[in-house]
Structure formats: C-alpha cells, structure tokens
Ligand code: X8Z
C-alpha cells in the first residue's frame with residue numbers, strides 16, 4: 001500500500017513536470033510563430049515612414065503599429081508571468097532565458113501613450129531631416145537667403161559636408177550654429193518624450209529609461225565598467241588631442257585661445273570623428289594619402305559597387321552573403337524627390353528573410369566604412385536568424401555595433417586597399433604612421449564623445465538634469481570629457497544634445513563606446529585565427545575562412561548567452577579589454593608623445609581629474625582653470 005502511494009505520487013510529479021515542459025514548449029512555439037508576423041508588420045510600418053517623411057498618412061499608421069506590437073509584447077509577458085511565474089520550476093537554461101526576456105517589457109505603456117510616444121519620436125525625426133538653412137555665400141562671406149528654397153541646405157548632406165570640408169572658420173561657425181538652432185525646435189518634444197518614456201520604464205519595473213537601457217547589457221556594474229574604460233583610454237586620447245590642438249591653432253591663428261578646442265573645427269558636426277581634418281593635420285603631409293576617396297571617384301564607384309565590395313569581403317571569410325531581398329529592398333541612395341531619414345541603419349524584419357540597409361550613400365571612404373558597419377549588422381541578423389525570436393539580438397548592443405567595424409579594420413589596411421586596387425603605394429614607416437593617425441582620428445577621437453552622450457542621457461532620465469539644465473549639463477560633459485567648447489555663447493533655450501540623431505530618435509549610445517574597444521579585441525582574435533603574425537595594425541584577414549568561422553560561431557549565438565560567454569567564444573577572454581586597442585595604436589602613441597614633448601606642449605584642457613586618473617596622464621598639465 002505504502003509503495004503504491006509512493007509510485008503514484010512519483011507519477012503525478014512526473015506528469016506535472018512533463019506538462020510544465022510541454023506548456024513551455026507550446027508557449028515558446030506560439031511566441032515564435034506569432035511574433036515573426038507581429039514584428040514584421042511593425043517593421044514594415046516603421047520602414048515606410050523612414051523612407052518617406054513627406055507622406056502625412058504614414059506616421060499615424062506607424063504609431064498604431066507600434067502600439068499594436070507593444071500590446072502584443074505586454075500580453076505575452078503577462079501570459080509568461082501567469083503560466084511560469086518566477087521561472088524557478090524551469091530547469092532548461094535556454095528556455096528559462098527566453099521566458100525571462102519575454103517577461104522583460106522595458107517600456108510598458110498603454111496603447112494611447114505608446115501612440116503619443118511614437119508620434120513624438122516621428123515629430124523629432126521630421127524636424128531633424130526636413131529643415132533647411134540658407135546657404136553660405138563664399139562671395140559675401142555670409143548666409144544668402146535669396147536663392148530658391150530648394151537650394152537651401154539640408155542637414156544631410158549639405159550641412160554635414162560643409163562642417164567636414166570647409167576650412168573657413170566663420171562658415172563653420174555659421175553652419176554649426178544654424179544646425180543647433182534647428183535642433184532647439186525639438187526641445188519641447190524631447191522633454192515630453194523623456195516623461196513618457198520614463199513613465200513606461202517605471203511601469204515596466206525599472207527606475208527610469210536609463211536603468212532599462214543599461215539592463216540590456218546584463219552587467220550590474222555597467223556604469224563603473226564604462227567609467228573605468230574611459231579612464232584607461234584617456235591618456236591615448238590626450239596624446240592625440242594635444243597634437244591636434246597644436247595643428248588647429250596653426251590652421252586658425254588667433255581664432256581661439258582657450259586650452260579647450262572649439263567644437264566646430266574638428267571636421268564633424270558632433271566633433272566625434274576627426275578624420276576629415278586628416279589632410280592638414282597628417283604627421284607626414286608629403287607622403288601619399290591613405291584616403292581612397294579620390295580613387296573611388298576616379299574608378300567610377302557607385303553606392304551599389306560599395307555595397308558589393310563589402311559583401312565580397314564578408315563572402316571571402318565564408319560568411320553569409322546578402323540575399324536577394326536585401327538587394328531588392330534596401331535603400332542605398334537618397335531620393336531627390338522626398339525627405340527620408342538619412343542616418344544609416346540596418347533593419348531586421350524578423351521573418352528570417354527580409355533584411356535591409358537604409359543609407360544616403362555618398363561615394364567616399366568614410367561612407368565605404370559605414371557600409372561595412374551596416375552590413376555587419378545584417379550579417380549578425382542573418383547568422384542568428386535560426387535562433388528563437390527572443391535570442392535574435394546581439395550578445396549585447398555593443399557587440400552589434402562592433403561587427404562591421406571589426407571587418408572594416410581589415411578593409412582599411414593599406415595592404416588590403418592595395419589588393420583591391422584602391423591604393424598604390426608601398427609601405428614605409430611614414431605611411432604607417434599616417435595610416436594609424438587617420439585611424440586614431442576615427443577611433444580614438446570618438447571615445448569620449450561615445451561615452452558622454454549616455455552619461456548625459458542617464459542624468460536626464462534620472463532627473464539630475466531637467467529642461468532648464470539640459471544644455472549647461474551637456475556642455476559640462478562635452479568640456480570635461482572631450483575638451484571642447486561651443487564657438488559662441490549658447491542661448492538659454494538651446495538644446496545642443498538634440499543635434500545628435502540618436503538623442504532625438506531615442507537610440508541608446510553607450511553601445512558605441514563599448515564597440516570602439518571591443519572591435520579591437522575581435523579584430524585581434526580574428527587576426528590570430530588567420531595566422532597573421534605581423535604588427536596588429538597591418539593585419540588583413542581577407543579570404544581567411546578560419547577568421548570567418550571564429551566570428552560566425554560567435555554571431556550564431558545571438559543573445560542566447562550573457563555577453564561574457566560570447567566574448568569568451570571569440571577572444572578567450574570574458575571581459576572588455578582595451579589592451580588590443582593599445583597594441584594597435586602603440587607606434588602612433590610613441591610618435592605622438594615624442595612630437596608633443598618636442599613641442600613642449602601642455603596636456604589636457606585644464607580639468608583636474610581625481611588623483612587615481614591623474615597619475616596615468618602625461619605632464620606638464622595645461623593651466624588648471626576649469627571647474628571640477
Ligand atoms: O549611428 C551609427 C551607425 C548606425 S548604427 C551609422 N554610428 C554612430 C554615429 O554615427 O554616431 C556608427 C558610429 C557611431
């Protein structure tokens with residue numbers, strides 16, 4: 001009798017275990033089946049707006065589609081919570097992780113509020129992409145508003161181009177300021193967006209939107225980790241900065257005196273990538289250029305050819321090639337008859353087939369690198385397309401940003417550019433330093449700017465900055481971390497952070513800071529797999545199936561494991577490590593240090609860092625005048 005009872009108890013337990021399991025399987029199968037269609041429909045609606053900002057009927061459709069997907073996600077999250085509770089009874093780690101992700105809604109708003117939030121974002125996008133300014137006249141050296149409106153300058157490409165290529169201090173200041181006058185139009189929308197987004201994050205169980213965004217990294221110490229990485233790379237940034245400041249003082253004599261650099265003369269609207277002032281700052285100006293723009297134009301490169309060039313590189317590693325849908329549906333050229341969102345992006349429509357890039361491609365080297373960046377996203381999408389829906393993400397958002405850039409580190413080597421006929425020059429010490437310098441203008445210059453954008457936004461979301469301190473807070477950080485100052489006094493109602501696309505589009509940014517360090521780790525690991533033994537910065541893994549295999553094994557994981565395990569898979573390390581970046585730039589850092597010492601320049605821009613940071617920085621320090 002006793003034995004009988006035991007057996008039947010065991011049978012009941014077994015039966016409930018099996019039923020819990022089949023419940024989980026059924027639930028996940030349903031989630032994946034329905035989700036593909038739900039996400040696809042929403043992507044189609046968002047894409048339609050992004051490629052046509054002039055059709056007034058589209059925003060409403062897109063906002064409703066957003067509300068629809070939000071409602072569906074919330075429903076599935078609620079069902080998962082009701083059926084499986086705290087997940088303690090689920091032993092399978094993969095299924096448990098999927099359910100955990102399904103339960104995390106992030107921004108949880110009702111339908112009407114979701115529509116409000118989406119509409120605010122679309123309104124900001126319209127302001128960003130549609131406003132024009134009077135062109136600058138080289139003759140009168142002033143804005144000329146008498147030309148027809150269709151000849152006025154758009155943000156992309158005209159304003160961004162002028163900031164990159166004009167060397168007229170006053171024209172630069174005009175365009176820089178005019179663009180920020182437009183950005184200020186978004187301040188009120190942004191303030192409402194912050195409130196609505198925070199409301200959703202709180203309803204979703206987070207402290208605020210910044211808290212939710214950080215959770216995507218699954219690292220409790222993300223803030224500290226990022227701060228520590230910034231401190232590590234600061235000496236390298238300062239070395240580059242000190243050199244560049246000297247060159248700028250020579251280029252624009254008497255135009256600025258402070259130890260910090262005016263933000264508008266660094267060749268980029270946001271002073272985040274300085275490669276467009278590489279011409280007059282190059283270490284060895286008489287050595288052949290490492291910029292291939294001219295060659296691309298001479299050889300008749302088109303946007304399509306740029307995409308094909310990138311695709312060929314991915315294929316040479318044995319990676320997945322871009323599919324027919326990609327070539328058919330992507331937007332590679334800016335339409336001339338309507339406004340679009342020009343900021344480059346890569347889209348996963350989540351049906352396993354439809355992947356697209358949207359980019360207003362111009363034929364130049366910078367854009368060739370961006371094409372690789374975007375294709376890296378598509379490659380990741382395709383590699384993890386067989387994963388369940390909730391794992392179709394990067395190991396963390398920073399991984400996603402790093403893939404195309406890792407490939408591009410190989411593509412830009414003079415060795416590779418020579419191989420594909422875009423550069424004809426032999427390697428020399430001078431050329432190597434010029435090359436590394438140009439790379440530093442892209443990668444090292446970016447670091448503080450990549451770090452501070454979300455420092456600012458985290459402080460906006462947690463209430464440290466409010467709408468009356470948005471701008472002063474922004475400039476405090478820009479000066480503290482980047483060493484730049486605005487070219488003129490900023491109006492009280494200015495909203496200069498809104499000049500950056502990611503701020504007005506609600507796209508988190510710390511991912512790019514993470515990526516700018518991680519990509520050198522990935523690159524080094526792939527170089528090793530390709531048996532490249534020369535200096536790291538010379539490594540080109542073109543054609544290496546071993547390098548491709550190593551990368552794809554990591555890419556296929558998607559978000560199925562916490563990122564340190566994905567990092568382990570490709571690099572053998574579990575952490576973010578700036579070592580590979582330092583190794584890459586070592587010859588340049590030595591060269592810069594020597595130059596800066598010879599010139600007797602002071603370091604920094606007058607900010608006093610805590611002792612622990614200061615002890616790693618070079619001396620002499622520039623006058624300690626700034627507030628701490
Ligand atoms: O936004 C981008 C990509 C799209 S994910 C073009 N990037 C950041 C930026 O432009 O600010 C790439 C580097 C940093």
Ligand code: ZN
Nearest residue numbers: 373377400401
């Ligand atoms: Zn990207």
